[in-house]
Amino acid sequence: QLQLQESGSGLVKPSQTLSLTCAVSGGSISSGGYSWNWIRQSPGKGLEWIGYIYHSGSSYYNPSLKSRVTISVDRSKNHFSLKLTSVAAADTAVYYCARGVEYYQALDVWGQGTTVTVSS
Amino acid sequence: EIVLTQSPGTLSLSPGERATLSCRASQSVSSNYLAWYQQKPGQAPRLLIYGASSRATGIPDRFSGSGSGTDFTLTISRLEPEDFAVYYCQHYGTSSLFTFGPGTKVDIK
Numbered sequence: 001q002l003q004l005q006e007s008g009s010g011l012v013k014p015s016q017t018l019s020l021t022c023a024v025s026g027g028s029i030s031s032g033g034y035s036w037n038w039i040r041q042s043p044g045k046g047l048e049w050i051g052y053i054y055h056s057g058s059s060y061y062n063p064s065l066k067s068r069v070t071i072s073v074d075r076s077k078n079h080f081s082l083k084l085t086s087v088a089a090a091d092t093a094v095y096y097c098a099r100g101v102e103y104y105q106a107l108d109v110w111g112q113g114t115t116v117t118v119s120s
Numbered sequence: 121e122i123v124l125t126q127s128p129g130t131l132s133l134s135p136g137e138r139a140t141l142s143c144r145a146s147q148s149v150s151s152n153y154l155a156w157y158q159q160k161p162g163q164a165p166r167l168l169i170y171g172a173s174s175r176a177t178g179i180p181d182r183f184s185g186s187g188s189g190t191d192f193t194l195t196i197s198r199l200e201p202e203d204f205a206v207y208y209c210q211h212y213g214t215s216s217l218f219t220f221g222p223g224t225k226v227d228i229k
Contacts, residue, residue, distance in 0.1 A: 037218070047157075047165065047208055049218040060216045063121075096164055104171045105212030106155035110164035 002027040004097050004111035008082075012091075012118050018084040022097030022111060029078050030055045035100035036080045037107060038071060040093040048093075052100055053080055087118045122146055122213050124221035132229040139196040141224045143209035148189045153212040156185055156194045159223075160205045168207075169194060196226075204228050 008020035022036070029036060038050040051061035053071045061069050065084070073080040084091060094115050098107040123146040133139055143154070151172035157165040167176040169185035172192055182197040196203055209221040 046223045047159075047210075047220040049220060052218075062217065063215075098164075100218075101170075104155070104174070105153040105218075106167055106170040106176075106210065107157075107165070107218075108167050108170075108176060110166070113164050 002109050006097050006111045006114040012087050013120050014088055014118055015086055018087050018116055020082045020095055021079050023079045030075050033102045037098045037100050038082045039096045039098055042093045089118050092118045122219055124209055124211060124219055126221040126224045130225045132227055133199055134229045135199050135201055137199050139199055139226055141194040141207055143192040143221050145190045149211050149213055151188045154192050155210045157208045158205045
């Protein structure tokens with residue numbers, strides 16, 4: 001059974017870079033037919049898709065965040081990562097990683113989420 | 121860019137009642153790529169419906185999805201206590217992007 005687990009810095013200073021990793025267990029990130037996604041949820045708000053990457057390394061980002069986001073994949077470690085630069089208070093959120101199924105383009109397995117606070 | 125609108129914002133119902141949630145797209149979208157999620161407080165979202173009408177693994181048959189074009193519906197035939205939650209629709213469309221609706225909260229009347 002596939003499981004995802006987010007990890008990374010829970011507190012980031014304004015203007016710095018947020019870095020998170022999503023460890024994939026119970027399956028291979030190199031399996032075809034899936035995308036590896038990041039989604040966030042600001043306190044009391046809805047879901048905001050950040051971007052995804054395929055095991056090949058091709059990536060797609062939310063246009064509203066594209067200039068600040070990089071998603072990368074490490075097949076040897078079976079994990080993928082998120083970097084968000086120049087963070088501000090508005091980037092405070094719970095960050096989720098999730099697997100996307102290409103066939104029907106929905107997110108079928110989610111991590112539990114990790115809270116990131118941007119504050120000096 | 122496609123915008124998803126969900127209505128109502130909040131739906132107040134009693135256990136055993138039928139819930140009907142709406143998701144409207146700003147332009148016609150492929151039903152193949154329309155999904156619904158359930159999120160409870162403090163938990164990650166859970167996939168309920170994909171392809172507008174197919175239930176995900178383990179989802180009870182009281183949940184059903186329908187619709188096409190710009191109008192999609194999630195129906196919960198008889199609300200169970202564990203169904204009170206927030207529900208989001210999601211679409212995957214042009215430029216290979218995911219979009220979520222703002223959500224509908226189903227709470228206990």
